[in-house]
Amino acid sequence: xxxxxxxxxxxxxxxxxxxxxxxxxxxxxxxxxxxxxxxxxxxxxxxxxxxxxxxxxxxxxxxxxxxxxxxxxxxxxxxxxxxxxxxxxxxxxxxxxxxxxxxxxxxxxxxxxxxxxxxxxxxxxxxxxxxxxxxxxxxxxxxxxxxxxxxxxxxxxxxxxxxxxxxxxxxxxxxxxxxxxxxxxxxxxxxxxxxxxxxxxxxxxxxxxxxxxxxxxxxxxxxxxxxxxxxxxxxxxxxxxxxxxxxxxxxxxxxxxxxxxxxxxxxxxxxxxxxxxxxxxxxx
Ligand code: ATR
Numbered sequence: 001x002x003x004x005x006x007x008x009x010x011x012x013x014x015x016x017x018x019x020x021x022x023x024x025x026x027x028x029x030x031x032x033x034x035x036x037x038x039x040x041x042x043x044x045x046x047x048x049x050x051x052x053x054x055x056x057x058x059x060x061x062x063x064x065x066x067x068x069x070x071x072x073x074x075x076x077x078x079x080x081x082x083x084x085x086x087x088x089x090x091x092x093x094x095x096x097x098x099x100x101x102x103x104x105x106x107x108x109x110x111x112x113x114x115x116x117x118x119x120x121x122x123x124x125x126x127x128x129x130x131x132x133x134x135x136x137x138x139x140x141x142x143x144x145x146x147x148x149x150x151x152x153x154x155x156x157x158x159x160x161x162x163x164x165x166x167x168x169x170x171x172x173x174x175x176x177x178x179x180x181x182x183x184x185x186x187x188x189x190x191x192x193x194x195x196x197x198x199x200x201x202x203x204x205x206x207x208x209x210x211x212x213x214x215x216x217x218x219x220x221x222x223x224x225x226x227x228x229x230x231x232x233x234x235x236x237x238x239x240x241x242x243x244x245x246x247x248x249x250x251x252x253x254x255x256x257x258x259x260x261x262x263x264x265x266x267x268x269x270x271x272x273x274x275x276x277x278x279x280x281x282x283x284x
Pocket of ligand 1: 134160
């Protein structure tokens with residue numbers, strides 16, 4: 001009988017920049033597990049064929065990153081409830097010979113928020129989300145799952161904010177789309193502000209909004225982690241707000257995958273964080 005693999009893969013295009021191999025290699029080494037985590041650059045044209053040909057002899061599973069999350073979701077026949085809700089897959093694992101598509105982005109976002117603030121998530125009353133793209137979805141779904149009852153979504157393309165509000169809004173949580181130009185007036189009363197856009201990331205345009213109205217008592221979470229201290233976080237910090245950077249989300253979203261593939265629930269430690277921070281500094 002052919003031996004099962006002990007290698008996890010990350011599929012992306014491009015994928016060389018991914019920090020996930022550093023994270024998983026750190027844990028494999030820490031826990032003395034014989035295994036590997038490798039990158040596979042697969043083009044959008046080839047992704048379905050690649051996934052369709054995978055067997056447990058090739059890999060224990062892995063991660064899916066940009067631009068394949070939606071395509072892999074559509075191609076797979078088996079999904080977890082989280083992937084079904086988001087129509088996107090970031091984690092793959094085998095179960096009884098079937099390749100399962102899972103999504104841990106919302107888990108990563110919430111776990112890092114819980115690790116960073118003492119306030120119960122359900123008690124946030126004025127949540128403002130910037131962006132309505134692929135990254136906003138798991139964050140909104142995770143906040144709703146935690147019991148948040150009202151969320152405003154600001155997006156440059158208003159129709160996308162409307163669509164997301166209609167998709168995730170319910171009796172449990174009221175979702176209100178707002179115009180990008182109206183961010184400042186809504187910011188005044190926000191207790192949790194989350195940037196889910198790529199604005200402010202190295203090589204991307206800045207998040208050109210007036211940060212002057214960020215309340216001192218608010219929590220400001222930027223999912224961008226390169227740079228670690230974005231212009232938004234620097235402005236929020238200067239106002240005295242509690243800042244949460246995007247690196248923790250990346251680290252926490254990796255936990256469930258590692259546990260599925262290698263049978264050990266890993267810890268997100270300061271040592272691991274420092275390792276990624278020094279790697280980010282090398283490439284900045
Ligand atoms: P996705 O996450 O679906 O791949 P994206 O193109 O990466 O989408 O964009 C992510 C988010 O950043 C979106 O909310 C996008 O706004 P639009 O829906 O209007 O495209 C937002 N975004 C990107 N560039 C922006 C800019 N220059 N100003 C304001 N928002 C921007």
